[in-house]
Amino acid sequence: MLFALAVAAVLLALPHLAASAEQRELAVFLLINALLVCSYRLMTLTGEWSLAHVVMMGVGAYASALIAKRLGLPVPVALPLGAAVAGLVAYILSFPLLRMQGFYFLIGSFAAGEVIRLAWRLSELRPIFGGPKGIRSIPGWEDWQLFGYKIAWWSAANYYYLALGIVAASLFVLWRIERSRHGLVFHALHWQDKLAESVAVDARGYRTTALVAASAFAGLAGGLLAHYLGTISPNAFEVSRMVDVLVWVIVGGTATFYGPILGLVVLTLVNELVLRSLGVDQARPLFLGGILILAILFLPQGLESLVEKARARIWG
Secondary structure, eight states, rough: OHHHHHHHHHHHHHHOOSSSSHHHHHHHHHHHHHHHHHHHHHHTTTTOSSSSSSHHHHHHHHHHHHHHHSOOOOOOHHHHHHHHHHHHHHHHHHHHHOOOOTTTHHHHHHHHHHHHHHHOOOOOGGHHHHGOOOSOOOOOOOOOTTTTEEETTSSHHHHHHHHHHHHHHHHHHHHHHTTTTHHHHHHHHOOOOHHHHHHHHHHHHHHHHHHHHHHHHHHHHHHHHHHSSOOOOGGGGSSHHHHHHHHHHHHSSSTTTTTTHHHHHHHHHHHIIIIITTOOOGHHHHHHHOOOOOOOOHHOOOOOHHHHHHHHHOOO
């Protein structure tokens, strides 16, 4: 309980602790990515690893941007609608993809994601998706008047608190899903799928639920990103971005809810504070690859295992 209160205090004070605008923007991106990796973990609970999750984030970003820009709906309405579109696309993809498992599902999801991402670049669809340059001038959140004060959401500090509220609520829902009956079935499908099917568990139906829910929350993260940056393009959701998510999740671990967040925070700080200060930012993929190999060899259960060991010693 004390640890949770300490984390909450740090999160609330983070924009004021940041020394520059860049650090406050980094805090916003960390929140959005935290929702992305936790939603991805929901899919991995069933034992399936997708390479299209970042593209689902892009689907939510594009859908929310188009709904706000072309239809003129306010951002608070466009954001959940964009997430719903991402979930709908995932539901459609589930029919061919969930006929496969394991390695075949991985490759099939990669192919499906690339088809969607390349469709955004087509010149024939440029009037809708903007082609390789993407969509610009995406509407942001309208300023609020609260007790006589104007809250401008274009500010990184203000948008941080907005994103913090949305992400915290989303993470709570994801946490409750994992601890519900559905979450227990997800775990059962991961470890004993044939046994689960033998007691009348609809394996495909539950895997579809996990895929759709994970994609919807990824789409929500994409909408938060689109309405903050004001522009999106297909390059923001390419496969290298998906590799980052995989590294964050694997290095952090998937046995606990906070594992992927731990991997995200640690590796982001390594990239921003160490690699950039050494002037080797261009070699970032090389360093991340090395970190991933070392983690698999010497820390196969992820960084979360260190936390669990420390907790066991403290409470020993």
